[in-house]
Amino acid sequence: MLTKNQKKIVVSLSQKKFRNQHQLFVVEGKKGVDEFLNSEFELSQLFSTSDEFEVEAEKLVLISEKDLKSISNLTTPNTALALFKIPKGKKVDDSKLILALDDVRDPGNLGTIIRLCDWFGIDHLVCSKETVDCFNPKVVQATMGSLTRVSTHYLDLENFLKSSDLPKFGTFMDGASVYSHILPANGILVMGNEANGISTQIEALIDRKISIPRFGNLQNTESLNVATATAILLSEFSRRTIEM
């Protein structure tokens, strides 16, 4: 049975302030919960309408469908909602390409970017403190479990870039074509905010400005969405590692 206090905590976790206070976040749906259970993430509590999950008895709370609905962020039915502990920060490994986000605000974009990191084997994602929280329920849902395989770090991006000797790449409209640019196997690729791109302070720390060439109508085409631009750039960095 779901207690009033449990309900209050779960519902509060849709806000970053309370996620930080409790050091917990929400994962929903059988598939997502299973992926997190089979990962390094530590389960705090599992609310489920069925006993199909193999978890320690004291962490399982069997609840009614009605109760599940009252704490769920989803509109479609599901059988489980789990609280996992926010992991302690790991060290950023700089032996491979690192992706860094300068103020990406849209949960769907961050979710897509984390899935892309997973696909292209990017183990470390560094986010500026203004970037949307990766434990936001919408982001967790959009990552489809990729969050269990990509370490996401919220750091002062300016300090992080200053402290690293790796070559720093950023996308700019007037950058050199990524297709003809020599791309190393390690480095930091910075992607900017949806509306404003990379900020002036961060731009000053970029060593190499690159761009995705535009093949369509040169006057009118809008810029690419940050998630699709990230897809193309990670593909470019990755393909070079097998060409070398």
Added chain:
Amino acid sequence: MLTKNQKKIVVSLSQKKFRNQHQLFVVEGKKGVDEFLNSEFELSQLFSTSDEFEVEAEKLVLISEKDLKSISNLTTPNTALALFKIPKGKKVDDSKLILALDDVRDPGNLGTIIRLCDWFGIDHLVCSKETVDCFNPKVVQATMGSLTRVSTHYLDLENFLKSSDLPKFGTFMDGASVYSHILPANGILVMGNEANGISTQIEALIDRKISIPRFGNLQNTESLNVATATAILLSEFSRRTIEM
């Protein structure tokens, strides 16, 4: 002033049935409306809270903010909502790469894909009849005006592919790596449904199965989202045209 009948028609256009009946669709916001006004699309009627648009007087209806809000699909404020005529079908030009969609259902994905076509100079997008309507208000909004530059055709995809001599590419998990595959400057690239990929009938018509190599954890990573996969593939086809 907004009449009851005008309001009824505008609101009805969020449904495909009524868009087909009236042969009209909705564009919202100053920037979007301006892009469509400066395109080949024909304005039917413009509802605006200001007279800042240069359109024929009989097509302009000045309305209150309250009335605009009552017919708008947006939650954020804007100054204009326009009805444009659904254009007559053009011939599909097969001298360049054609993108074809087999049952893409999500409006956001279709919007992103139309923006990608615009960026990469793909002039013709062929959609199966089950694919979400490109004049759906969510798609129009997500395209950011790219819909004015990409001709979108709803056809029987099976017949269209059968009738074309162009090489037909499709993405499959077991396809050959797109990075090492020879890609021509013209052809048809087919992308499949979000959940099920390319259907069996369409698969039978594909000449070359390609895939985007996966660099991450081989067991677990989910497939790429159709919009990000399209981004990577259009980038690959385009980069070859400048390598040649």
